[in-house]
Amino acid sequence: MANRGTIQPMDEQAASFLCRGELYQPATVFIERMALCQVSESRFDQLVIDRCRLARRKMDKKGANRRLLQGWLKSAAETLDLLQLRTSSWIERFVAPLGRRPKVGPKVSQSTACYRDIRLSTDPGLERRMEDVGADSLAAMDDVLDLTFEGPMEIDPVPPVLEDPLPVVSASSLPQRPIRKTASPIRVPAADKVSVGEDFIQPSRAKSKACNRPSRSTQRTSPRRRSPRKSVRSQSSTQSSAKVPSVPTRRSSPRKRPHSQSSGPVAKKSTLTVDESPSSRVVSSAPSNKGGILVEVSSPGPAPKNRSTRPRRCWIPDCPADVRYAKPHAFMCHLPGIVDERLPPASIAVLRGRKEALLQAAVWLLRRAVSDLEDLVEYVRMQHLLESEKVSISDSQIVAMRAFCGYLSTPCPDIFTMDPVNSIAVLTHWKVVLLIAARIPVVERDYWRSLYPIPEEVGIRTPRAFDAHFHFDRTLKAMGLPLNSTFEAVLDGTPMDKGKEIVVAGTCASYCDPETYPTRESLSTLPTDMAIAVGIHPKKRYNGSELDKVIRKLKELVRLPRVVAVGEFGLDHSVPVEFWHHQMVMLEKILPLVEPRHVVVLHCRGLAGDSGTEAYLLLLHFVKKAVPEDQRIYLHCFNGDSYVRDQWSSAFRNLYFGFTSMAAKFTPVQIRALKGINPERLFLETDAPYFNRPEHQWSAPNQLYWTAEAVAQHLNFKAVSLLNATVTNAQRLFQQ
Structure with missing residues (x-):
């Protein structure tokens, strides 16, 4: 598939970034992924130190964004300290000084x-x-x-x-x-x-x-x-x-x-x-x-x-570390890669590897040949170490356990419990594997980890993504392809960067140029997971007779069941002021075409260098008069402030916001507006072929990872989590 890619190990990704003289952004994701990467401590130290030296060299150059680079170093230092990957003295020596830590516990005045x-x-x-x-x-x-x-x-x-x-x-x-x-x-x-x-x-x-x-x-x-x-x-x-x-x-x-x-x-x-x-x-x-x-x-x-996680001693007897986050520490230092929870749970290679790894551990622990894992279950049950642990089993772990039961053809309980262990599948839980690793001598444990890494043919599961707004016709034109080309041709012609591969689970294609409107026949050839929106871009200008002809053509298209959205259309005040009245006339002619089943995709831009408050409020004035308050409204490429967000939210209860990679350059005012949006009303979009990367001449839906990173850094989310969450949001909006 064009939208799938091979996964490169994190240390190799970091090395390739270093060769190009680039920093892995953001620093928090770099440290977290390196923590789960199975590399030696010296290799880990060298990769982190090299990036910090690169950041300092960039800061010494004339015209460098010192504030951004200092923020990268500070984020890296805080993440290293938060995950307890290195001591405070090491971090302050090689990365950046650590700020004063706040006192833990509530402060109560006299x-x-x-x-x-x-x-x-x-x-x-x-x-x-x-x-x-x-x-x-x-x-x-x-x-x-x-x-x-x-x-x-x-x-x-x-x-x-x-x-x-x-x-x-x-x-x-x-x-x-x-x-x-x-x-x-x-x-x-x-x-x-x-x-x-x-x-x-x-x-x-x-x-x-x-x-x-x-x-x-x-x-x-x-x-x-x-x-x-x-x-x-x-x-x-x-x-x-x-x-x-x-x-x-x-x-x-x-x-x-x-x-x-x-x-x-x-x-x-x-x-x-x-x-x-x-x-x-x-x-x-x-x-x-x-x-x-x-x-x-x-x-x-x-x-x-107590929500404040305190450092505690690792379960491994010969491990001197006091860890605050046991899970990343366990995967980085002690557990074999085959039990990584990010692997696809139903993969035969993963299931076979987990079974073999547990059988090998049972041989070492019981000192005899074993044919099944029942004896290992009894061994773990008799340790009585999980009784005092508050162990929770997530939904993804339950799915993996059920798949393991099916692979072994063993009964699958309705509820998996760890105190006591009631199924062989519970042995795949990372805390149980860590308990097993604690009973294995260090030499055998290191061999165990090297013997059962992550299978090369499986790799880490690629995140899914939904591009909520892109221009299919304009993207084909930018790529030099005919308008009757397929969506797969766009994905094949747009490479994804290493480590930023996604699976395009759906898109919304916006046709806003009347001269390239799709026909009824061409709509039937488009992918079923592609929502269709038809409108007129506000920068388009027509005289009276031409506008009436375009509106009639648009009216015929929006009546088709395949068209689920009307847009994009709206106001764009980045053009000279003498053309603004043309946009308002066109806006008043398009709004009556909206049906209750439609999603209204709106485009709004203010003056150059402005967040567009006056344009957003003027557009709100027109839309409120034309559509009911329960109409589904989608503000494409939103860049307004909190006041604009609140005014629109009070006017329409089914309001949604789309963001592009332009979020990476948001001002503090725009960031506050972004943080105040319900995550269930948030969408990601490439607006392809625009907002392309410097090394590419166009963008495409399979490059949505860049948008996710730009938005996630303001929300303290992981880009992968944000991608998966917005898939559900977009499918709920466009497939009603």
Whole structure:
């Protein structure tokens, strides 16, 4: 196939870039791929140092972009440090100085320390003091204590990266057993339910007041959003009839500064002990010799998940490294390449190699000949090392495990588990392979890695891509091919760079020149995964009679079922101002041709050197009058700012944005607009034959990798991940 290419090893790619005097962009991708490349440490060091020297030599040249080159060195240093590939002293000596590392853990000021959420700390014995509780309430708590939940508390949503939400737990299923024998436990009524869907509660989200004397908040909160009031009542396990006034939870005024107030001398203090184990939630009270109420959390279970990954010792006994990211370290230093998860899971060469590698490991571990892998499964099960590990199995790993079961003709369980290992296919998980490698002597392990590398005939899986906008007719003309040439001829005539090969999973061909419009017969010869858009480019100019003739021709084409989009058309203010009115006249004649089934592909350009705010807003004025708000709108080659993005998004709820390799030169204002777009509304396009690489005279859909790199660097995505994600987005838009 023309859109498939052979995969060159990463070290060879890096060497070829160095020979040409080019830096591998971006630096983060270069370091990550080199980390997974099976090369010696000296070879790795030499390749990284050579690139850093090349960057410094470029910086010394006159007219060099020093800021870009310094950013490359800084990104390389940060990635090396993040992946713990080399020590800090090595990085600062050969790459670039490292910035000051931020302190890990939440910072709590003195005024809010007593109100912080208990789950922000990893200390299971954390105690929290709640001041400002009235004397009447404390006295009543010694005799009667009741806790009533009247539904989940409404709090502001918190970014999901902090903690995974917990399921809703029914209070009736909680065990009524106190952990501490300090007082009688509080039993939650069976009819009530405790919602803990928001596992992370910021200190400023909810406060409490005691009895009739309100206490002031320790955090400033917004007065615009108020959470419903909750009531907490005291009920004794032995005297259920006694009640005290409810203690509602409310938001206090944001203008009040925190201070403590008391309703009189407190005769006795109490301590509330809360057990937050995964299977129980028990609250008990106990006297305290300190003022206020102490809330103590006892968690016999595992500590809450901490998103800050700390360095830990590698499983391999003779490996001295303290690694922060175990997976890339394991593949780079210890595991054979045949178990690489990026390999196609159903390839016979991959499946055969994995089976042979595991059988060889079983021979070394069991010291006898083996014919199947059942004994190796039992060996791994008896190690009991995976019990304490939080091992997750991804969807891609499940697909690979099922393929391995089919290859071995063994039963495939509905759910794969690693504690205990319930299938031979689980042996292919990288953590299980690492556990096996830890039991193999170093000499045999190195031989194991060299014996089972990545098969040459397989290589790494090539990413899929969807070019959401290119000009088929103009590309053929730029290549010197006749207009009746096939799409395969375009791909065959446009080479892909090494390491940037893609599989073109679909395209949207835009015909915006009436003189080269496709016919009904030619449309039937185009690939089925190619969406067709027909329009008139705004730079085209026609007089009155010519424009009417072109519009009639366009009207006939957009009625064909094969044409799923109208465009590109719109406004282009990069031309002299005396031609702008022609574009508005043509715009008003094309918009009535749009049907509800169509995708409207819009072209918009502002003045030279401008982000085009005035042009985008003027175009929005025309489009809003002509099409409904649920019309599918596609802003091709978007380069606007956040204000333009928000104005269009509020006008049309089915709005999508396309980006070209021009994103590599975006200003900070345009980058902020790009970051604010929902990834499900984002598309990549080559706009072929334009935005070509310097070494090529034209571009083509199979060069979309350059666009993915230009956009991904602003979104902190990998180019491959962005390519695969936009395939789904584009197919959903154009194939409805």
